[in-house]
Amino acid sequence: MHNDVLDLRSLAVPVIAAPMAGGPSTPELAAAATNAGGLGFLAAGYLTAETLAERIAAARALTSGPLGVNLFVPQASVAAHDAIHRYAATLEDEASRYHAKLGEPRYDDDHWAAKLEVVMDLRPDVVSFTFGLPDAEQCSRLRALGIATVATVTTLAEGEAAVARGVDVLAAQGPNAGGHRGTLDAAATPPTQPLDQLLRATTIRLGVPVIAAGGLMTAVDVADVLAYGAVAAQLGTAFLLADEAGSSPVHRAALQDPQFGETAVTRCFSGRYARGLRNRFIDEHDAAAPFGYPEIHYLTSPLRAAAVRAGDPHGVNVWAGTGFRKAKAAPVADIIASVA
Structure with missing residues (x-):
């Protein structure tokens, strides 16, 4: 990774609060994760460019540490x-x-061009991409601005394609992830390769730092993926009940309802x-x-x-990963302390 962009290996706590579009991700959640020594993400999906800019500013007002923004990459309609x-x-x-x-x-296209301009203007420390890949020129423009780029991938082949575009980091998403799968082919059945196997393949073969994502809920889960070579563990479902999350009352109640x-x-x-x-x-x-x-x-x-x-x-x-039963209603700082 280039020296002028954030090295995820430098995080005090190797835990990332995953971007969760549609409500759960808030400036408060992102800032709290960063303030706890990890890295908080804002989800740009479904927002206008103006709202995204406001949320970046709101998160920045709550932390002096690094922040990430996740963008949905538009794809041809299937x-x-x-x-x-x-x-x-x-x-x-x-x-x-x-x-x-x-x-x-x-x-x-989820206001793709306008949101790309927002992140190039406001320069969060990290920009991650889901559903598709940025092109090589976009990667180099972001890096020139000091922004680290992360591509969400679900297979080794997707990882190879991302590295060929010039991304700095991969987020390897396993099959237990809650919410949308990051599969690049929108019409493909999502892969079922276990996260540990995907991590082994990507960390050994591709020569870039790899974040592990998908179904991680506990300190043991985090320790396991770090042992497999991940530089950080990205957790989403673990934060759905956090005090700072924007999850709806219906979402919160369902996650704790024995009928599900x-x-x-x-x-x-x-x-x-x-x-x-x-x-x-x-x-x-x-x-x-x-x-x-x-x-x-x-x-x-x-x-x-x-x-x-x-x-x-x-x-x-009610998006949730397979480990949803282990989600706890608590402040973000307490959740990070419990998994780190």
Whole structure:
């Protein structure tokens, strides 16, 4: 890694608070993770560029340490119009149930260019990428500004592609991760290779620092991935119940509700594979859900918002990794102390 960008091996505590788009990630959570000696991330997904800039400023006001920002890389749509139309028809009962209208299944690039300008202007210490890779020119521009680049990968081949683009660090995401899988091919079945095997392959073969992510919840989990060669452990689900997290009351309650015993990987909420608590919506709609991110995300968004307003965890994506039962309601500093 270049000397002028943050070396993740220099963190006092090798723990990263993962970016969790859609609510859980807050400036308070990111700053608290950094203040505890780790590295906090802001999630840019679904935000406007202006809101992202405001959140970076808010986090900066709460910490003098390093901060990361995660961007969703836009990809060509894999949606088929007729498949989405058929899926929408199967969701009419959900719309009636929650007194909501289905959303417009549109494609957008999540304000990619504008957010890239924001991070180049405000210069967080680290920028990570999910769903796709920055190009070589973007990597070199970020590095010239003193910004370390991290690519989320789920296979050795994806890691090789990322290193070829010039990223500084890889975030190797294993199959137990909560929320969206970082698989670069949006229409591929997410790999099931265990995290320890992915870590061994990427750390031995690729010659760049590797962050371990996916299902890490405890001090033993963190120690294990560090022993396998990771420079840091990235935890998301472990922070969903944190005092500083923006998780909705419905999300918090469901994570602690004994009726939810397992997670499932589904594309029924967003058109892209993601892991969350298995609930009624998944049971009823998973089989019919086509590919199509972000089109399906926008189609189901009003339903999910209405389910949250109704306090119903069975109509919304409750993203969580496989170890969700071990999540604790506590300040971020206490959670980091317990895993470090």
